[in-house]
Amino acid sequence: MKFLRSIPIILIIGGLFYALWSGILEPEKWKVPHSAELIKAKVSEAQLAKEGEKTFKMFCTACHSVRYKEIYPTFVNAPNAKPLFKLLMKKNNGFLNRYIYESAFALQLKGLKAAFGSVPPDLSTAYVYMGEGKLFNFIKDPQKVLPGTKMPNMHLSDRQVVAISTFLKTAILPTEKETQKRHLIGTFVIIFLIVLAVLFALYRKAVLTEEGIED
Ligand code: HEC
Numbered sequence: 690m691k692f693l694r695s696i697p698i699i700l701i702i703g704g705l706f707y708a709l710w711s712g713i714l715e716p717e718k719w720k721v722p723h724s725a726e727l728i729k730a731k732v733s734e735a736q737l738a739k740e741g742e743k744t745f746k747m748f749c750t751a752c753h754s755v756r757y758k759e760i761y762p763t764f765v766n767a768p769n770a771k772p773l774f775k776l777l778m779k780k781n782n783g784f785l786n787r788y789i790y791e792s793a794f795a796l797q798l799k800g801l802k803a804a805f806g807s808v809p810p811d812l813s814t815a816y817v818y819m820g821e822g823k824l825f826n827f828i829k830d831p832q833k834v835l836p837g838t839k840m841p842n843m844h845l846s847d848r849q850v851v852a853i854s855t856f857l858k859t860a861i862l863p864t865e866k867e868t869q870k871r872h873l874i875g876t877f878v879i880i881f882l883i884v885l886a887v888l889f890a891l892y893r894k895a896v897l898t899e900e901g902i903e904d
Contacts, residue, residue, distance in 0.1 A: 719822035719834065725847045734855055741856025744849045749812075752801060752840075756790060757813035757860045759783055764797040787811070805839040816857040824854050 708714050721729075729737070745753075746760065754761045765774055777785055777793055790811075791798060802808045816824055826833060828850045831840040845853075863871065897903035 717820055717822050719820070719826045721822050721825045721851075722847070725825060725851045728848050728851045729855075734859075737852045737855035738859045739856075740848075741852035741854070744845070745853050745856055748843050748845065748849075749853070752805070752809035754790070754811045755813050755857070755860050756785060756787070756811050761785075761790075762797070762801075762809075764800075765794060770794070770797070807839075809840070812857055813860055816854065817861055821854060821858075824857065825850055828853060 742758070742760075745755070750760060750763050752762060754765075761774075764770060773793060777789060781789065785793070798808045819827065823834060827835065827840075828843070828845065829847075830842055831838050832842065862868075894903065
């Protein structure tokens with residue numbers, strides 16, 4: 690069987706993808722400390738996310754946005770910025786995409802850049818691209834992870850940092866309705882692929898029979 694001979698190749702390629710995906714090749718350097726893991730084991734994720742949103746609004750919105758959660762820096766809500774902001778929000782169903790946001794508030798963001806050397810990034814996807822360990826350690830002590838950064842150490846407790854990290858984790862999750870929609874689309878795509886494979890096999894057989902190669 691030809692197929693059997695291709696199994697080692699499939700295993701090697703699959704193994705490589707697995708190694709990349711699972712992080713065996715690049716183990717995470719920063720770890721969430723044990724004390725923080727204990728908090729996560731004791732308190733529900735929903736509770737932590739709720740606390741985290743509050744803590745974030747208290748300590749981080751002077752500089753950062755989480756657009757996926759419709760959280761914007763304080764300057765966006767300043768009296769002189771409000772009319773434009775309200776109008777843009779209304780036109781975009783409550784959500785500002787990055788380019789609209791950055792051009793509407795270019796002046797304010799430029800001010801932050803002048804003060805901190807770089808615009809404090811939007812943190813909607815920070816949990817994913819930094820990973821939990823790095824995110825935790827960065828919020829706890831920015832200088833430790835990124836020496837020389839202008840991001841201030843906010844001196845938060847482990848509980849507060851875990852809560853913010855959990856909140857940022859939920860920020861990336863789609864809503865319940867969106868999840869259902871995606872599952873439905875996924876099911877349809879798989880059914881479609883199966884039907885396509887069957888049709889293709891039948892077609893192949895028909896062609897081979899017609900050419901007299903197979904009967
Ligand atoms: C006074 C402004 C300021 C405040 C307040 C602030 N940050 Fe930052 N933050 C920054 C700046 C500036 C950077 C960019 C750092 C750099 O590139 O050197 C940053 C970077 C970050 C990053 C790294 C993102 C990346 O893409 O590398 C995370 C995560 C972060 N901040 C989280 C927080 C959290 C959580 C809080 C609240 C507890 C907070 N920050 C409060 C200014 C601030």
